[in-house]
Amino acid sequence: MSDRISGPPSMDKLVSLCQRRGIIFPSSEIYGGLSGCWDYGPVGVELKRNIKQAWWDAIVRERDDMVGLDTSILMNPRTWEASGHVTEFSDPLVECKNCHLRFRADHLKENRCPSCGGELTEPMQFNLMFKTYAGPVESAANIVYLRPETAQGMFVNFPNVVTTTRRRLPFGIAQQGKAFRNEITTGNFIFRSREFEQMEIEYFVKPGTDAEWFEHWLQTRLDWYIRYGIRKENLEVYEHPREKLSHYARRVCDIMYRFPQGFDELEGVANRTDFDLTQHQKFSGKSMEYYDSETNEHYIPYVIEPSSGVDRCVLAFLCDAYDEEPDKDEIRTVLHFHPDIAPVKVAVLPLSKKENLNNCARDVYKKISTSINAQYDDTQSIGRRYRRQDEIGTPYCVTVDFQSLEDNMVTIRERDSMAQIRVPIATVAEVLVKKLAGEDFAVLPEGGIPVTVK
Numbered sequence: 001m002s003d004r005i006s007g008p009p010s011m012d013k014l015v016s017l018c019q020r021r022g023i024i025f026p027s028s029e030i031y032g033g034l035s036g037c038w039d040y041g042p043v044g045v046e047l048k049r050n051i052k053q054a055w056w057d058a059i060v061r062e063r064d065d066m067v068g069l070d071t072s073i074l075m076n077p078r079t080w081e082a083s084g085h086v087t088e089f090s091d092p093l094v095e096c097k098n099c100h101l102r103f104r105a106d107h108l109k110e111n112r113c114p115s116c117g118g119e120l121t122e123p124m125q126f127n128l129m130f131k132t133y134a135g136p137v138e139s140a141a142n143i144v145y146l147r148p149e150t151a152q153g154m155f156v157n158f159p160n161v162v163t164t165t166r167r168r169l170p171f172g173i174a175q176q177g178k179a180f181r182n183e184i185t186t187g188n189f190i191f192r193s194r195e196f197e198q199m200e201i202e203y204f205v206k207p208g209t210d211a212e213w214f215e216h217w218l219q220t221r222l223d224w225y226i227r228y229g230i231r232k233e234n235l236e237v238y239e240h241p242r243e244k245l246s247h248y249a250r251r252v253c254d255i256m257y258r259f260p261q262g263f264d265e266l267e268g269v270a271n272r273t274d275f276d277l278t279q280h281q282k283f284s285g286k287s288m289e290y291y292d293s294e295t296n297e298h299y300i301p302y303v304i305e306p307s308s309g310v311d312r313c314v315l316a317f318l319c320d321a322y323d324e325e326p327d328k329d330e331i332r333t334v335l336h337f338h339p340d341i342a343p344v345k346v347a348v349l350p351l352s353k354k355e356n357l358n359n360c361a362r363d364v365y366k367k368i369s370t371s372i373n374a375q376y377d378d379t380q381s382i383g384r385r386y387r388r389q390d391e392i393g394t395p396y397c398v399t400v401d402f403q404s405l406e407d408n409m410v411t412i413r414e415r416d417s418m419a420q421i422r423v424p425i426a427t428v429a430e431v432l433v434k435k436l437a438g439e440d441f442a443v444l445p446e447g448g449i450p451v452t453v454k
């Protein structure tokens with residue numbers, strides 16, 4: 001792999017690539033879009049699913065102390081009274097007395113309107129939860145909220161999970177899903193939106209062991225980003241000062257990523273003590289206690305909560321993978337995704353549209369696509385098709401040429417080095433599976449031959 005560009009690409013370049021290659025579009029674009037809402041295109045949806053799968057595999061499937069849940073977005077509104085969201089989940093809002101634009105006070109550098117320079121009102125607290133009504137009657141009794149975090153669905157199910165899985169502490173619950181916040185200002189592409197996805201963990205521990213488990217989760221989450229290709233130098237940990245923590249939080253660290261706008265929050269890791277379970281016990285009247293059979297005690301566990309944003313992960317993986325490399329007289333834009341994260345793993349490219357070549361290439365595609373997410377592309381010149389695959393980060397291209405019809409071999413080209421090897425069609429799928437799992441690209445399978453690139 002060549003030397004990578006230092007620092008993140010500009011947001012403009014990323015947005016343009018995402019639009020051009022079907023990664024992310026503005027929501028309802030034909031109507032002018034909707035601020036803070038985004039659509040994932042054919043390539044973006046694969047990228048997002050791969051990130052979520054990599055998280056799910058590492059957090060739920062590879063661990064025997066974690067279980068998953070998928071809880072509803074709409075919940076009994078008492079949930080949000082208990083959690084403190086109804087009274088506390090707000091940001092300070094100011095309005096310009098002249099042009100009436102509204103801003104988040106703590107995001108302003110000066111005490112004047114950034115748009116017209118007008119005088120601003122005193123800040124007032126603006127609740128970020130979206131409200132709607134459940135059922136056909138629009139009355140106060142029917143108000144429900146779109147969940148602003150997935151966490152509460154896990155807390156309220158704590159007794160259900162303990163009873164049905166017979167889990168003993170320490171153990172955790174994980175959930176992925178949509179969350180909604182009526183952010184006063186959105187921006188930086190998908191970084192701050194009004195509809196987004198979270199990947200959250202609530203890890204329940206015996207009080208007294210919480211500090212140790214906090215360290216474990218902070219390190220585990222940092223390792224996860226690095227495992228899937230985020231460069232270490234683009235990650236930082238920000239420790240929230242003790243005096244600024246909410247009354248219930250014992251420690252909070254943000255995992256920060258070097259986004260185009262600078263280092264900003266990618267994930268929060270919090271020691272939330274027994275606050276949430278205690279609140280739900282108080283508001284529901286149902287016991288949230290855990291019976292510790294080893295010590296014969298009843299207590300409410302403490303919780304460590306690593307909470308990550310899927311869309312911020314998508315942005316971070318895009319930034320970290322992005323590169324522009326000189327290639328002959330041109331610049332090659334390439335996304336160096338980890339193979340597990342890459343939206344398309346293999347592209348099958350017949351050298352020409354001639355019927356006999358297409359038939360052979362279709363057969364190759366069929367062989368590969370049963371086990372690998374592959375794309376078939378027979379449009380435009382081969383050079384352009386390589387560029388297109390580089391731009392969406394496809395690790396391998398398989399080229400079918402006229403010689404393939406004679407020797408039953410195809411060429412595999414690797415994205416990062418652009419090196420090529422020629423392998424028998426009979427083994428191509430098997431070889432690609434191995435290469436995608438990390439086997440050295442340059443090692444030929446039996447019957448393969450090296451290719452010199454002119």
Ligand code: GAP
Binds near residue numbers: 198
């Ligand atoms: N349950 C804890 C919780 O929700 P948070 O720090 O408010 O904590 C967790 O949110 C993560 O969710 C953030 O680190 C970020 O990745 C993501 N997130 C929060 N608000 C977001 C928004 N408006 N747009 C996109 N992602 C957001």
